[in-house]
Amino acid sequence: xxxxxxxxxxxxxxxxxxxxxxxxxxxxxxxxxxxxxxxxxxxxxxxxxxxxxxxxxxxxxxxxxxxxxxxxxxxxxxxxxxxxxxxxxxxxxxxxxxxxxxxxxxxxxxxxxxxxxxxxxxxxxxxxxxxxxxxxxxxxxxxxxxxxxxxxxxxxxxxxxxxxxxxxxxxxxxxxxxxxxxxxxxxxxxxxxxxxxxxxxxxxxxxxxxxxxxxxxxxxxxxxxxxxxxxxxxxxxxxxxxxxxxxxxxxxxxxxxxxxxxxxxxxxxxxxxxxxxxxxxxxxxxxxxxxxxxxxxxxxxxxxxxxxxxxxxxxxxxxxxxxxxxxxxxxxxxxxxxxxxxxxxxxxxxxxxxxxxxxxxxxxx
Amino acid sequence: xxxxxxxxxxxxxxxxxxxxxxxxxxxxxxxxxxxxxxxxxxxxxxxxxxxxxxxxxxxxxxxxxxxxxxxxxxxxxxxxxxxxxxxxxxxxxxxxxxxxxxxxxxxxxxxxxxxxxxxxxxxxxxxxxxxxxxxxxxxxxxxxxxxxxxxxxxxxxxxxxxxxxxxxxxxxxxxxxxxxxxxxxxxxxxxxxxxxxxxxxxxxxxxxxxxxx
Numbered sequence: 001x002x003x004x005x006x007x008x009x010x011x012x013x014x015x016x017x018x019x020x021x022x023x024x025x026x027x028x029x030x031x032x033x034x035x036x037x038x039x040x041x042x043x044x045x046x047x048x049x050x051x052x053x054x055x056x057x058x059x060x061x062x063x064x065x066x067x068x069x070x071x072x073x074x075x076x077x078x079x080x081x082x083x084x085x086x087x088x089x090x091x092x093x094x095x096x097x098x099x100x101x102x103x104x105x106x107x108x109x110x111x112x113x114x115x116x117x118x119x120x121x122x123x124x125x126x127x128x129x130x131x132x133x134x135x136x137x138x139x140x141x142x143x144x145x146x147x148x149x150x151x152x153x154x155x156x157x158x159x160x161x162x163x164x165x166x167x168x169x170x171x172x173x174x175x176x177x178x179x180x181x182x183x184x185x186x187x188x189x190x191x192x193x194x195x196x197x198x199x200x201x202x203x204x205x206x207x208x209x210x211x212x213x214x215x216x217x218x219x220x221x222x223x224x225x226x227x228x229x230x231x232x233x234x235x236x237x238x239x240x241x242x243x244x245x246x247x248x249x250x251x252x253x254x255x256x257x258x259x260x261x262x263x264x265x266x267x268x269x270x271x272x273x274x275x276x277x278x279x280x281x282x283x284x285x286x287x288x289x290x291x292x293x294x295x296x297x298x299x300x301x302x303x304x305x306x307x308x309x310x311x312x313x314x315x316x317x318x319x320x321x322x323x324x325x326x327x328x329x330x331x332x333x334x335x336x337x338x339x340x341x342x343x344x345x346x347x348x349x350x351x352x353x354x355x356x357x358x359x360x361x362x363x364x365x
Numbered sequence: 366x367x368x369x370x371x372x373x374x375x376x377x378x379x380x381x382x383x384x385x386x387x388x389x390x391x392x393x394x395x396x397x398x399x400x401x402x403x404x405x406x407x408x409x410x411x412x413x414x415x416x417x418x419x420x421x422x423x424x425x426x427x428x429x430x431x432x433x434x435x436x437x438x439x440x441x442x443x444x445x446x447x448x449x450x451x452x453x454x455x456x457x458x459x460x461x462x463x464x465x466x467x468x469x470x471x472x473x474x475x476x477x478x479x480x481x482x483x484x485x486x487x488x489x490x491x492x493x494x495x496x497x498x499x500x501x502x503x504x505x506x507x508x509x510x511x512x513x514x515x516x517x518x519x520x521x522x523x524x525x526x527x528x529x530x531x532x533x534x535x536x537x538x539x540x541x542x543x544x545x546x547x548x549x550x551x552x553x554x555x556x557x558x559x560x561x562x563x564x565x566x567x568x569x570x571x572x573x574x575x576x577x578x
Contacts, residue, residue, distance in 0.1 A: 119444065120426060161556045191555070192448040217449050221559060262556055284557035287427025288445075 013115055013123030015317065024320050025126075029108060031154040032128050032314060039147055041106040041130050046087050048109070052079040054086050066113045068123075080112040085273075085299070085311055088131045093303035096133070106130040108316075122317070129293070129313025133300075136308040138244070141277050141295060142251045144310050148281060148293070149257055151314065157322040160283040160290060161260050163220075165267030166245040167274035167294070172237030173212060178205060179272075184213075188268045191217035208233050216266035223249055225263040248277055273299070279312070283322035290318045333357035367410045367554075367561045370424055370432030371395065372417035376546050379454040380433050386575065387568035409561065421446060421549065430554035431562060436544035437523050441484045447555055449566055450548035452573055459487060459541040462530055463512050463519040478518045481511030488521035491541050509533045 010016060017025050033043075055067055068080040081087055084107055092103055108128040115121035130147075132140060145162060152160045170188075171179060178184060181203055187195040193214045200210035212232040219225050226246045234242065245263065252258045267278065278294030293312020300307035334351055336344045336358055344360065351358050369389075371377045381395060389405045391412055403412045413429050421444035423429040433452065437459055461480075477498040482488040485503040492499040504511055508522045513533050523544060524530055527537065548569060554562055 116443070119422065163556050190446070190448045191550075192451075194451045195448075217447075218563075220555070221563075262559065264556070282553040282556045284553065285427075287425060287551055287553055289552065 011123075012117050013121070015110075015122050015124040015126065017317075021320070024323065025316060028155050028316055028320050028323060029128060032151045032316075032319075033106070033108070035147060035151045035154055036106040036128075036130055038150075039104070039143075041104040041132075044088065044091065044105045044107055046084065046091055046107055046109065047081070049078045049080050050087055050090070052077060054090055055079055055082045068112045068114065081109070082111055082113050084109070084111060084127055084129055084313060085131065085296070088311075089133075089299050089309070090303065092131060092133050093300055093305055093307075096305060096307060100134070102132075102134040104130070104132055126316040127291075127313045128316060129291075129311060131309060131311040133307050133309040135310050136297075138248055138251060140310050141248050142255065142257070144293060144312055145248075145252060145261075145279060146255065146257045148279070148291070148312055148314075149259075152281070152322075155319060155322075156324040157283055157290075157319065159260065160281050160322055161262055162279055162281055163262045163264045163267070164245065164248065164277055164279045165264045166241045166277050167271040168241035168276060169238055169245065169265055170268050170271050172235050172241055173209065173216075175209075178203070178209075185268050188213065188216060188266060191266060193217050219263075219265040221262060223253075223263065225265060229265055245277060281314070286318050286321045288318060289315070290322055291315050333359040335359045335361050338362045366404075366408070367431060367558060367565060368413055368429045369410045369565075370413045370415050370420045370429035370434075372420050372433060372435070372438075373414050374417060376417065376433065376435060376455045377414075380452060380546060383452060383454075383569055383572040383576065387565070387572040389565070389568070410565070418442070424549050424551050427551050427553055429551070430558055431548060431550045431565060433546055434549045436542065436547055437484065437487075439547065439549065440487050440542065440544075443486060444549075445552065447550040447552060448547050449550060450570055450573070452546040452548060452569070453577070455544075455546045457523040457525045457544050458537075459484070459521065459523050459544055460537045461491070461519050461521055461539040461541065462509075462524070462535045462537050464534065465536045479516070480519045480521055481508055481517035482521035483508055484521055484523075487541065491521065509535060 049070065052067065052069065067082050070078050070080065072078055088105060088107060092105060095103065106129065110124050110126050112123055115123050132144065148162060152158060181199065184196065184199045184203065187199055197210060197214045200213050219229055226242060229242055249258065249261070249263065252261060273296055274294040275297040276295035278292070280292035281290040283290055291312060291314035293310070295310045297308040299309060334356060336347050338344060338360055348358050348360065371380065378396060384390065388407060389410050391403045392406050393403055395403055395412060395414065401414055405412070413423065415423055417435060418438055420432045420434045421439055421442040424432045424446055425444040435455055439446065440459065477500055478492070479502065480488045480492065480499050481502045481504050483504060485501045488501045502511065502517055508520045509529055511517045512520045512535055519538065521541065524537065530536065548566065550562060
């Protein structure tokens with residue numbers, strides 16, 4: 001290796017996957033796709049970029065600088081896909097205008113969002129997810145969680161935790177005014193009780209609401225959380241959301257699907273996007289969420305359509321981190337020597353016809 | 366076992382009594398040890414001794430499940446963490462300071478101001494939010510001297526008593542935030558190690574409240 005060899009590199013934040021990691025990624029993607037197919041979902045292929053307004057109001061931080069823009073040859077500004085649900089909703093809205101019906105659609109690809117360097121966050125993130133549109137009712141909510149659990153089991157990440165919350169609960173507790181208080185939402189998102197108390201007082205929320213907000217960080221846990229929340233004086237809206245979430249929990253429990261299921265009433269992140277239950281997936285070996293989803297019945301409003309919908313997605317890189325290494329040990333491939341020429345090809349046909357895997361090796365290996 | 370990141374130095378010294386009275390006393394002195402990891406006597410936690418400015422990253426990446434961090438460092442690093450407890454130690458204020466004659470409303474400034482700071486991200490963010498154009502210089506040494514020698518109009522720094530500022534003829538123009546040591550928690554650990562994290566949080570909370578009364 002000469003010292004004047006040309007430096008080869010990609011920009012920071014891009015994702016490059018090689019060798020065993022690539023193999024693992026493929027395995028995970030196949031397994032998750034298999035689960036989605038098993039539930040009757042059909043793959044859709046979505047554009048990699050669109051006009052910027054598709055992604056308006058997307059960012060968790062409210063910072064539109066997270067988007068990547070490019071300009072086409074006619075001077076139009078385009079935005080790289082920053083989220084699948086928004087672009088899928090637009091595509092499905094086009095389809096639904098043609099023929100209203102229930103649609104089960106799944107997708108895989110990358111989204112692009114700016115991430116400051118130094119935190120190990122990627123700009124390019126591979127996702128696989130699904131959208132279930134015209135799906136109304138708690139059974140669909142429970143089904144989505146069962147599906148997510150099945151995906152986790154299929155890749156050997158059974159011990160991942162699914163955390164459910166409810167956008168309607170936090171909306172009702174905060175009220176219209178509270179929902180506009182960015183700093184309060186931030187304090188809730190950071191589960192910082194002293195800051196929540198300080199801001200609730202400053203904004204002038206009543207003492208009871210303040211006490212409930214301050215208690216939210218600790219309203220995380222098993223089904224006892226429902227009981228603990230009822231110790232507070234809840235508005236009708238908050239009580240309704242709580243009952244809905246409890247009904248969802250019981251439904252999953254009765255269906256034998258409540259293992260590693262937690263409740264978090266203090267979840268506020270992207271609560272604007274969701275209208276009902278929402279969930280996130282965590283694993284002890286991975287610092288960040290593996291994925292999540294929920295119900296967004298108002299999402300199609302932007303296309304002047306009334307379409308209840310649920311959906312979720314996995315971040316494939318993080319899901320791979322949570323997967324136990326031996327989960328994808330398939331049968332070892334049979335080696336065939338390239339130097340055997342036609343005989344090698346014949347042997348490969350035999351093996352492949354029986355569904356086996358082959359490893360065609362050259363002279364040098 | 367929970368992995369707890371502790372920032373070596375003064376903040377850790379102040380935090381140790383809380384950890385001890387909460388029932389998580391280390392097996393050996395965290396101050397004298399040359400080790401990078403030390404377990405607690407109870408065997409429930411392992412302390413990771415790291416540089417203060419690195420603690421948020423260790424926690425955010427999940428290398429540590431929880432940790433003790435200064436709010437100033439949390440603000441500067443901008444890590445995505447939970448912050449469920451204020452330990453009430455290492456208290457200070459993050460401020461905009463400068464020479465007294467510069468005392469005019471920052472909101473009225475139209476020409477770019479020069480700001481020196483050990484917290485360039487905090488400074489940039491604060492001035493941008495006010496709509497004041499600024500150039501930020503990152504300093505590692507004494508920041509006050511930046512304003513005294515005329516490198517910058519203002520400095521953004523943490524102050525405890527304000528003595529250093531006064532001695533250098535500087536005054537506080539605006540307050541950005543109250544800072545203190547916080548218990549910071551990794552988002553995944555909050556759920557995946559719920560019981561252990563909850564125990565540590567509640568035990569530390571009692572220790573902090575006990576110290577106040």
